[in-house]
Amino acid sequence: METLKTKKMKEVHPMEDVLRMNRIPHIWCPGCGIGLAVTAFAAALEKAKIDLNKVAIVSGIGCTGRVAGYIKLDSFHTTHGRAIAFATGIKVANPDLKVVVFSGDGDLISIGGNHFIHAARRNIDMLVVCVNNFIYAMTGGQVAPTTPLAAYATTCPFGSVEPPINIPYLADSSGAVYVARWTTLHIRRLTNSFIEALDKKGFSVVEVISPCPQYYSRINRLGDGLDMMKFYHDNTEIRHGEDTKNLDIGFQGKIIMGKFIDRERPSYTERFD
Amino acid sequence: MNLWRKPLDLQDIKVARGEIHIIKDLCKGCGFCVEYCPKDVLEISEEFNTKGYHPPYIKNPDECVECHLCEMLCPEFAIYVTLKEDNNVVKSASEEGGQ
Numbered sequence: 001m002e003t004l005k006t007k008k009m010k011e012v013h014p015m016e017d018v019l020r021m022n023r024i025p026h027i028w029c030p031g032c033g034i035g036l037a038v039t040a041f042a043a044a045l046e047k048a049k050i051d052l053n054k055v056a057i058v059s060g061i062g063c064t065g066r067v068a069g070y071i072k073l074d075s076f077h078t079t080h081g082r083a084i085a086f087a088t089g090i091k092v093a094n095p096d097l098k099v100v101v102f103s104g105d106g107d108l109i110s111i112g113g114n115h116f117i118h119a120a121r122r123n124i125d126m127l128v129v130c131v132n133n134f135i136y137a138m139t140g141g142q143v144a145p146t147t148p149l150a151a152y153a154t155t156c157p158f159g160s161v162e163p164p165i166n167i168p169y170l171a172d173s174s175g176a177v178y179v180a181r182w183t184t185l186h187i188r189r190l191t192n193s194f195i196e197a198l199d200k201k202g203f204s205v206v207e208v209i210s211p212c213p214q215y216y217s218r219i220n221r222l223g224d225g226l227d228m229m230k231f232y233h234d235n236t237e238i239r240h241g242e243d244t245k246n247l248d249i250g251f252q253g254k255i256i257m258g259k260f261i262d263r264e265r266p267s268y269t270e271r272f273d
Numbered sequence: 274m275n276l277w278r279k280p281l282d283l284q285d286i287k288v289a290r291g292e293i294h295i296i297k298d299l300c301k302g303c304g305f306c307v308e309y310c311p312k313d314v315l316e317i318s319e320e321f322n323t324k325g326y327h328p329p330y331i332k333n334p335d336e337c338v339e340c341h342l343c344e345m346l347c348p349e350f351a352i353y354v355t356l357k358e359d360n361n362v363v364k365s366a367s368e369e370g371g372q
Binding site for chain 1: 294296298299301302303304305308309324326344345346347348349350351353
């Protein structure tokens, strides 16, 4: 037993200064993409050489809401949908901090949709990472505002009849200064996007399309996480600067990704000064 | 058809060699690293870890070129790559490529 312990101590992952390794293995399912978003974010923090004492990370509720518990920075696990509201408070009270909101589509766009719109309108200086897995995964696969038309979920057994929300279009029209979308397969581009967005003054949104093998893929019979990654490989197209109106995602349709918006607007704290 | 010109300093180019470390008990057997390794270094093994998944094993340890893609594509933080410093193992590009 002693030898096992010493052997375990030896195996130290290079990301252990950003991760709470005593809480890992994490609760996410085999093949889930949220771990990849966290890896890309940790790599971006390391590459951008940001002072880790100056970063605060806020999560809401849900599968992606667990991220704040696994990252070894100042982190907050807030109530459902109020991650952006909480992060606004942090930023206004302490404008030196880099504030990152790491949450899922159900938390940010559905229950926290109002906060999302108004934080973008005020242009509060923060990075919002929205991990979009098209479903409410933690509570059992209910239909989310991002579920594509005709996709199945546990609460719509005959296929969803609600048109989904287009997150980049919503962020663009509300006034975000940086909007990008990547899938978890395009991990290096995602890392570079995080670096750019962390550097940007203003409300930046990075949407990460992630596989959900246990709920979205299982109910819709799309295979496991690896099959979803192969689907992303074959059915994605990079179009930088594309009009955000054209970014709707249909069920198993083409996913357009890239950096869509990169503009300058005075941020909330700058207007105060 | 020969699509690439042969570099003039081919003898001097050293290809980096990496060493892969797998933390087996963290693996959940998703297979991303095995599928996306550009050099087919990894393969799913028959053995079980403490959680009952099949972790990968290193099939061709000399093929790794330290690209870190398996490290970036592991959702479980269970695999990482370090640069192999041993110069005897580093093959020059002329030995490796050519065709």
